[in-house]
Amino acid sequence: MKIVHDIPGLKGNVQVPGDKSISHRSIMFGAIATGETKVTNFLQGDDCLSTISCFRKLGVQIELQEDQVVIKGSGLAGLKEPKDILHVGNSGTTIRLMMGILAGRDFHSVLIGDESIAKRPMTRVTKPLQQFGASIQGRKNAEFTPISLKGGPLQGTTYEMPIASAQVKSALLFAGLQADGTTTIIEQARTRDHTEKMIKAFGGKVQVDGLKVSVQGGQELKGTTVHVPGDISSAAFFLAAGAIVPNSKITLKNVGLNPTRTGMIDVLSAMGANLQVAPYENGQAEPAGDLTIQTSALRGTVIDGELIPRLIDEIPIIALLASQAEGQTIIKDAEELKVKETNRIDTVVNELRKLGVKITATDDGMVIDGKSAISGGKVSSHGDHRIGMMLAIAAAISKEEIHLEEAEAISVSYPNFFEHLHSLISE
Numbered sequence: 001m002k003i004v005h006d007i008p009g010l011k012g013n014v015q016v017p018g019d020k021s022i023s024h025r026s027i028m029f030g031a032i033a034t035g036e037t038k039v040t041n042f043l044q045g046d047d048c049l050s051t052i053s054c055f056r057k058l059g060v061q062i063e064l065q066e067d068q069v070v071i072k073g074s075g076l077a078g079l080k081e082p083k084d085i086l087h088v089g090n091s092g093t094t095i096r097l098m099m100g101i102l103a104g105r106d107f108h109s110v111l112i113g114d115e116s117i118a119k120r121p122m123t124r125v126t127k128p129l130q131q132f133g134a135s136i137q138g139r140k141n142a143e144f145t146p147i148s149l150k151g152g153p154l155q156g157t158t159y160e161m162p163i164a165s166a167q168v169k170s171a172l173l174f175a176g177l178q179a180d181g182t183t184t185i186i187e188q189a190r191t192r193d194h195t196e197k198m199i200k201a202f203g204g205k206v207q208v209d210g211l212k213v214s215v216q217g218g219q220e221l222k223g224t225t226v227h228v229p230g231d232i233s234s235a236a237f238f239l240a241a242g243a244i245v246p247n248s249k250i251t252l253k254n255v256g257l258n259p260t261r262t263g264m265i266d267v268l269s270a271m272g273a274n275l276q277v278a279p280y281e282n283g284q285a286e287p288a289g290d291l292t293i294q295t296s297a298l299r300g301t302v303i304d305g306e307l308i309p310r311l312i313d314e315i316p317i318i319a320l321l322a323s324q325a326e327g328q329t330i331i332k333d334a335e336e337l338k339v340k341e342t343n344r345i346d347t348v349v350n351e352l353r354k355l356g357v358k359i360t361a362t363d364d365g366m367v368i369d370g371k372s373a374i375s376g377g378k379v380s381s382h383g384d385h386r387i388g389m390m391l392a393i394a395a396a397i398s399k400e401e402i403h404l405e406e407a408e409a410i411s412v413s414y415p416n417f418f419e420h421l422h423s424l425i426s427e
């Protein structure tokens, strides 16, 4: 697909789609709670639709209306043995969190996904869940799909996570909610806490003490209304576009500002971007606000340590941003990038190099030297939504034509991305 290039300026407002992590969790909690749950601003992207499809196969009634999703939950006990394979598509969040839920259910299920899912590591979840008492089989000792799972009674446990991962933490919290006694998870670094917030929103209890998160088993969750804020990981593409496309000023409305997710804002500030943050005071469980970005003179920065989990999904677009900054940007401590939808160290470095960016892969990240002009060429998303959107923003500042292959992957998290991009192009 030929992508619009050499954009003279981006101006206006965008309402980015609902947060992907929160949308997944709203379906999962709605499905295991008792009573009705309503979800507003739900992200109708491919990944979250996979979550809905899996829960329908588990017997949960879910209605996708125009402006909300309605879930009729009958509690954990209401989930039924699926007669069909649970297909998670491209969604790591769906498969990993679902395993935590299924681990405590006394029935058999089989989980598979697409080609990318088949390469992504699952032992990080299957091993601790086996420790809880679940029976899980899969290719290469339950490292890879297809995964076959027979749940049952679980014993609460204390588990120290070897990696910083909200997916692992969340899967274990779902198991902990069904286990006997207390489950305590110790994180390496603070990761997104949407699961903890949602346990509380559904009337449950969770204790957070520094890097320790504990839940009691046997709690009854009650259906509620979830307002999903806009996804900061989707907003990130327009934040970067606003900063690097000349003559631009973009306001992103109702963007989620949960502090475990706002690393991109910290990086933009460190790079000297002209960014205003206007938080709402609406008392919602998940904070949100408006972000306004203007064309900016950027400088390189260092991104590492505890900042990494707060912007892990934004690294592809940060790499492009860094290519337009004066000086060097170093990204380290980010080996987790290797096990995302693609190996994002390789895909970011290889695709940006094709466009003339001075970027080098390292063992745990990348080094980018700015500032380079973006040249034309043929690039590919490699089936990774965030690589696709990053390359589309690269085209916006290229004087030459760019062809993007596998652009359709973008619908995983941002089905109307191109519509929004085109709506901002000034005459």
Ligand code: S3P
Residues within 6 Å of the ligand: 020, 021, 022, 093, 164, 165, 166, 167, 168, 170, 191, 192, 312, 313, 336
């Ligand atoms: C997610 C957590 C992150 C993130 C993914 C969504 C979640 O993964 O990259 O896109 O919703 O919990 P990890 O927890 O594996 O780092």
